[in-house]
Amino acid sequence: MSRKSDQVWDELELTYSRWGLNEIPFSESVTTFSEAQLREVFTGREDQLRQVLNLFRGRERKRVLIYGGVGIGKTALMLEVLSVLKRKLQDTLTAYISLPANTDLATAAIVALARELKDDEWAQHQLNLMGLHPQTRPVEKSAMAKAGLGGTGIETEEKTVPVNKPEIPALSFEDLLNRALQKYARVVIAIDDLDKQDPARARELLRDAQGMLKGRAWFILTGHPSGLTRDILTRDLGLFDLALELTQLDQKTTNEMLINYLNSARPEHSRRLLDDPLAVRPFTPETARMLCERSEGIPRWLNRLGSYVLIKASELHTDTITPEILQAGFEYADQQLRGQTGLTPEDYYVLDLVLEKGVLSEAQISLADLDRVKAKEFNEILPILDKLVDLDLIRRLPSERAMEYEPSPLILRKLSDADDQPSE
Amino acid sequence: MTKKPTSKNKNYAKIVNSGSGAIAAHGSVAAGASGIAVGGNVKGNIVMGGVNISGSNISVRGDMVGRDKIYQPSNAIKTYEEDLSLSRSSKDQTGEIKALTNLGNAHYILGDLHRAVEFHEQALSIARNIGNKDSENIALGNLGLAYSLIDPHRAIELYTQRLMVSHKLENKMAERDALESLGLAYIRLGDARKAADFFEEALKISRGNGDRLREGSALGNLGGTYVELGKLDQAIDLYNQSLSIARETGDRLGESQRLSNLGSTYAKLGEIRKAIEQFEQALAIAQEVGDRLGESTYINHLASAYLLLNDIKKAVELYKEGLTIARDVGDFLSVSNHSFSLGLIFIDQGRWYDALHLFEECLEIRRKDDDLNVRADAIYQIAYVHHLLRNLEKARTYYWDAKRLYEKTDNPKGIAACNLSLGRLMIRMGFVDDAIQELTVAGEIYRRLDDQSRINTTDEMMRLAKGIKEKQLA
Numbered sequence: 001m002s003r004k005s006d007q008v009w010d011e012l013e014l015t016y017s018r019w020g021l022n023e024i025p026f027s028e029s030v031t032t033f034s035e036a037q038l039r040e041v042f043t044g045r046e047d048q049l050r051q052v053l054n055l056f057r058g059r060e061r062k063r064v065l066i067y068g069g070v071g072i073g074k075t076a077l078m079l080e081v082l083s084v085l086k087r088k089l090q091d092t093l094t095a096y097i098s099l100p101a102n103t104d105l106a107t108a109a110i111v112a113l114a115r116e117l118k119d120d121e122w123a124q125h126q127l128n129l130m131g132l133h134p135q136t137r138p139v140e141k142s143a144m145a146k147a148g149l150g151g152t153g154i155e156t157e158e159k160t161v162p163v164n165k166p167e168i169p170a171l172s173f174e175d176l177l178n179r180a181l182q183k184y185a186r187v188v189i190a191i192d193d194l195d196k197q198d199p200a201r202a203r204e205l206l207r208d209a210q211g212m213l214k215g216r217a218w219f220i221l222t223g224h225p226s227g228l229t230r231d232i233l234t235r236d237l238g239l240f241d242l243a244l245e246l247t248q249l250d251q252k253t254t255n256e257m258l259i260n261y262l263n264s265a266r267p268e269h270s271r272r273l274l275d276d277p278l279a280v281r282p283f284t285p286e287t288a289r290m291l292c293e294r295s296e297g298i299p300r301w302l303n304r305l306g307s308y309v310l311i312k313a314s315e316l317h318t319d320t321i322t323p324e325i326l327q328a329g330f331e332y333a334d335q336q337l338r339g340q341t342g343l344t345p346e347d348y349y350v351l352d353l354v355l356e357k358g359v360l361s362e363a364q365i366s367l368a369d370l371d372r373v374k375a376k377e378f379n380e381i382l383p384i385l386d387k388l389v390d391l392d393l394i395r396r397l398p399s400e401r402a403m404e405y406e407p408s409p410l411i412l413r414k415l416s417d418a419d420d421q422p423s424e
Numbered sequence: 425m426t427k428k429p430t431s432k433n434k435n436y437a438k439i440v441n442s443g444s445g446a447i448a449a450h451g452s453v454a455a456g457a458s459g460i461a462v463g464g465n466v467k468g469n470i471v472m473g474g475v476n477i478s479g480s481n482i483s484v485r486g487d488m489v490g491r492d493k494i495y496q497p498s499n500a501i502k503t504y505e506e507d508l509s510l511s512r513s514s515k516d517q518t519g520e521i522k523a524l525t526n527l528g529n530a531h532y533i534l535g536d537l538h539r540a541v542e543f544h545e546q547a548l549s550i551a552r553n554i555g556n557k558d559s560e561n562i563a564l565g566n567l568g569l570a571y572s573l574i575d576p577h578r579a580i581e582l583y584t585q586r587l588m589v590s591h592k593l594e595n596k597m598a599e600r601d602a603l604e605s606l607g608l609a610y611i612r613l614g615d616a617r618k619a620a621d622f623f624e625e626a627l628k629i630s631r632g633n634g635d636r637l638r639e640g641s642a643l644g645n646l647g648g649t650y651v652e653l654g655k656l657d658q659a660i661d662l663y664n665q666s667l668s669i670a671r672e673t674g675d676r677l678g679e680s681q682r683l684s685n686l687g688s689t690y691a692k693l694g695e696i697r698k699a700i701e702q703f704e705q706a707l708a709i710a711q712e713v714g715d716r717l718g719e720s721t722y723i724n725h726l727a728s729a730y731l732l733l734n735d736i737k738k739a740v741e742l743y744k745e746g747l748t749i750a751r752d753v754g755d756f757l758s759v760s761n762h763s764f765s766l767g768l769i770f771i772d773q774g775r776w777y778d779a780l781h782l783f784e785e786c787l788e789i790r791r792k793d794d795d796l797n798v799r800a801d802a803i804y805q806i807a808y809v810h811h812l813l814r815n816l817e818k819a820r821t822y823y824w825d826a827k828r829l830y831e832k833t834d835n836p837k838g839i840a841a842c843n844l845s846l847g848r849l850m851i852r853m854g855f856v857d858d859a860i861q862e863l864t865v866a867g868e869i870y871r872r873l874d875d876q877s878r879i880n881t882t883d884e885m886m887r888l889a890k891g892i893k894e895k896q897l898a
Contacts, residue, residue, distance in 0.1 A: 200815040204777060362821050367828055376796070377803065377825040401855050403821060 025265035043257035067223035068246035071300025091185035105209035106169035248297030308333035616652035640669035680709035800829035840869035
């Protein structure tokens with residue numbers, strides 16, 4: 001049995017080596033990448049990078065909002081900016097956090113900053129009292145007389161310090177920031193995934209954090225794709241100096257991204273230039289183009305599809321991904337996406353409804369439709385729709401006139417009516 | 425300010441318009457010892473006065489009922505299911521009817537009316553098969569009650585059948601119950617005149633039997649119909665008669681309910697101080713006898729009365745107190761009412777996020793109820809607060825949801841309010857054609873309803889929308 005397992009491993013090894021790859025380079029989330037890996041695969045967005053980095057040539061602290069649809073690359077851009085700052089500006093402290101559920105922005109900012117201030121006892125206390133793992137154990141040193149001979153007469157005893165949880169996180173953050181600013185000229189806090197919150201909740205969080213956001217730290221946040229929500233944030237609250245919209249990458253850039261990903265998994269000596277037709281191996285230029293087209297310039301879709309297609313191709317022991325193999329890969333992606341863990345029967349009811357309707361709109365949905373998914377309000381199924389968007393099973397259309405959803409291009413539609421007709 | 429569409433269902437205490445509205449009729453048409461109130465208040469109907477739902481002698485086991493106790497139907501259901509299984513295996517059809525009836529009642533209390541209907545239908549069918557007229561009579565009453573919130577017309581059919589069966593059996597008590605149920609069903613349909621006829625008949629039977637308790641409750645119900653007919657002085661007279669009987673028979677709960685009914689009627693007459701006096705007396709009795717549900721309800725009425733006196737501070741204090749009690753005793757209907765009323769005040773005070781959280785709590789509760797109209801009211805308010813907060817997308821989604829439910833319940837005021845608000849919202853979002861479409865529908869409905877104030881508002885918005893469109897075209 002063990003011999004058979006080894007054989008399977010060896011076959012896979014052979015397939016990947018024929019493709020010139022060490023591993024599957026694609027990933028659903030860039031947060032799993034090291035800084036070096038991110039540098040290798042980060043593609044495009046030069047204009048946006050220039051706009052953000054240019055702000056750091058100035059003295060006045062700024063707040064940046066990066067917004068766009070799911071999987072468009074907001075986190076990647078945020079992490080790339082932080083990575084550049086870390087390398088180029090020694091006097092700048094950068095901190096990143098994905099906003100945890102049910103957490104206000106000030107608390108998230110404290111956690112992010114405290115994690116970076118590893119030598120700061122007070123910062124570590126803050127983490128400790130939040131039940132988070134501190135970098136150093138919080139202790140208090142108290143003097144006590146040492147009994148016995150030959151000693152110095154005094155030694156210190158360490159004990160854990162009871163610290164109350166900060167009642168006003170914004171003020172605690174300010175204290176922490178002051179401590180950081182004694183060591184660094186600039187502190188940049190990046191809070192990711194604000195766009196994963198309900199838009200109304202995100203606005204409430206931002207409103208509550210206005211004082212902190214207008215303070216002495218730089219902030220980079222991610223936002224919702226709705227231009228309207230963003231307009232209100234920037235205009236009414238005056239919170240952001242720069243609001244950057246990320247849109248779909250063009251075909252050329254998507255192709256470049258594919259090559260960068262593939263190169264990142266190749267041994268140093270076998271990496272290919274962008275204009276080399278073999279750079280897309282095991283894809284052919286044609287199937288690479290088809291993959292990029294199907295990804296619609298959305299980096300996460302390229303990653304998802306790329307990954308599933310390579311897995312399928314390796315199962316089929318193919319040297320080259322032909323259009324047929326690519327199609328098999330797309331079908332495999334469809335099966336895998338529909339079979340993702342964590343999908344409940346209610347999720348499937350809603351998915352079926354979207355697939356059946358083609359476009360599901362808050363304005364057009366009927367009570368009979370809602371009854372089918374055991375709801376009476378569109379609002380009740382919104383969390384499910386968000387979940388399905390996050391799982392790339394459906395996507396939200398960019399209309400601001402009404403909330404509208406359609407099946408994601410990663411999902412193969414059901415057979416058309418024509419296909420269901422008996423043949424003559 | 426176009427603050428809210430008023431629901432057709434008046435069982436929920438609410439302020440129609442601060443300063444000018446009336447105190448609502450939560451329990452204002454409630455029967456005293458009969459334990460039957462005008463629909464809507466599912467839990468209230470069951471628990472009041474410790475009398476069974478149908479008003480008949482159904483044996484309901486477990487820890488039911490009495491206003492001072494909280495019935496735990498979910499715990500009882502298991503026992504009833506065991507009873508059902510036992511009686512089925514031993515072919516004991518009378519036991520089966522009893523278990524099915526108890527299961528139906530328990531589901532009714534939990535607000536699962538469709539399940540309640542299923543069980544009562546089964547009980548009715550068995551009773552008819554074995555020719556047990558008494559059980560048939562009871563099942564018809566229970567089934568009618570379960571239907572009263574889903575389909576009042578079907579409820580009336582069932583109550584009428586019950587009336588005939590009772591008459592044939594010469595069961596005067598059941599006949600009177602059927603008459604009262606019919607009266608309540610007609611109130612629900614908005615036909616107070618017809619309701620009054622049935623209550624009068626029920627009153628005659630109670631008087632004939634010398635049943636003072638039920639005479640008092642019939643007088644109370646009749647008072648309620650006179651309130652509906654706008655004959656407030658006559659209603660007060662009937663409530664006073666009913667109050668005297670409650671005092672004479674030592675029916676403390678009935679006494680507090682009638683005082684509360686009197687208070688609501690005085691409030692309708694604009695005699696707010698007098699209304700407050702009645703509510704305070706009702707509250708004192710509720711506190712004395714440990715009737716926590718009543719306490720919460722009367723505090724709510726008091727709060728609404730203080731609001732009419734423009735004593736916002738006192739009203740807020742009272743609503744909060746009522747909310748605490750209602751949460752404490754698990755009286756979700758009152759939690760929903762208190763949070764709704766308090767939410768409206770918070771809107772006026774500009775405490776929009778506080779209002780939003782209250783309306784969200786209210787909606788969570790109303791989602792468990794089958795009354796789509798009151799659910800739509802909560803959804804509409806959430807939409808309105810999001811609108812104020814300029815969470816425009818959220819507001820739009822909630823307005824659509826409210827509109828669909830108002831359409832389902834055929835509530836023109838609600839539909840028009842949603843159209844008007846959507847019109848206003850779509851102007852703000854820059855979709856002028858959509859706005860004009862919504863405002864056109866709103867205008868048509870308000871003209872049909874002859875609501876001049878809202879016609880003016882709609883016309884004003886329409887002028888604005890058309891002005892914007894002209895500029896866009898120019």
